[in-house]
Amino acid sequence: MHRAVTGPDGRPVTGFAVDQTKRMHFYAIRSDLTGFQHIHPTMAPEATWTADLDTLAPGSLRMVTSFNPGSGAGKATAFVLSRTVSVPGTGTEIPLPAATKTAEVDGYTLTVNGEPMAGMARPLTVTVTKDGQPVTDLQPFLDAYAHLTAFHEGDTAFAHLHPTTKVNGDHGGPELSINAELPTSGNWRLLMQFRTGGKLHTAALTLNVG
Ligand SMILES: [Cu+2]
Structure with missing residues (x-):
């Protein structure tokens, strides 16, 4: 896929x-x-961006890009652009799992605690364990011990949650503090990415926002 970002003056x-x-x-x-x-x-x-996507299953797909222009009118402003594309073929919709506090991936258990409220910055904690033991060897991924992305049920609205835990070597965890600011109430699918032993893991759970 190839695309350019065009500024207010129509130039890439x-x-x-x-x-x-x-x-x-x-x-x-x-x-x-x-x-x-x-x-x-x-x-x-020539200012064209290229991304290699994994194979896409048929159905409706939301694509989101986030960036900060380094100069011009939008300098230092975080932009989020999105569009919906249709992938041809017969797709199957998978019902959204019920809201839970825990997610499992690759032998890790992530537990999310907190009471997120729509339109407000609220603290969340994510605790990472493996075989019942606290995990303390999280490695930095994108300058943080976890990268959290959330999508809203129904309209696929996008949000990005920022860990406030400072990065200091390959020994993050077990507890990560997150500043959660989700704009609307309802169910959000929370994707939690973290790295251990050079491997990236992605845990997912449904988070209910009041
Ligand atoms: Cu990224």
């Missing part, structure tokens, strides 16, 4: 600020909030 934007170690973050999610992909496109000299 070529200067991008680094945010969480990357100049552009790109996400894809299906309308049923499955099939999450988070990748980092690369920019060619």
Whole structure:
């Protein structure tokens, strides 16, 4: 896939600020909030961005990009652009799992505590354990011990949650503090990415926001 970002003057934007170690973050999610992909496109000299997506299942897909122009009118402003694309074929919608406090992935258990409220910044904690023991060897991923992305049920609205835990070497965990600010109430699919032993893991759960 190839695309350019066009500025208010109609010209391609070529200067991008680094945010969480990357100049552009790109996400894809299906309308049923499955099939999450988070990748980092690369920019060619003519300001065209290229991203390699995994194979897409048929159905409706939301694509989201976030970036900070490094100059011009939008300098230092975080932009989120999104569009919906249709992947041809017969797709199956998977019902959204019920809201839970825990998610399992690759032998890890992530427990989310807190009471997120729509439109308010609220603290959440994510605790990472493995075989019942606290995990303390989280490695930095994009300048944090976890990268959390959330998509709203129904309209696939996008939100990004920021860990406030400072990064200091390969020994993050077991508890991560998150500043959760989700704009609307209802169910959000929360994708939690973290790294151990050089491997990236993605845990997911449904978070209910009051
Ligand atoms: Cu990213």
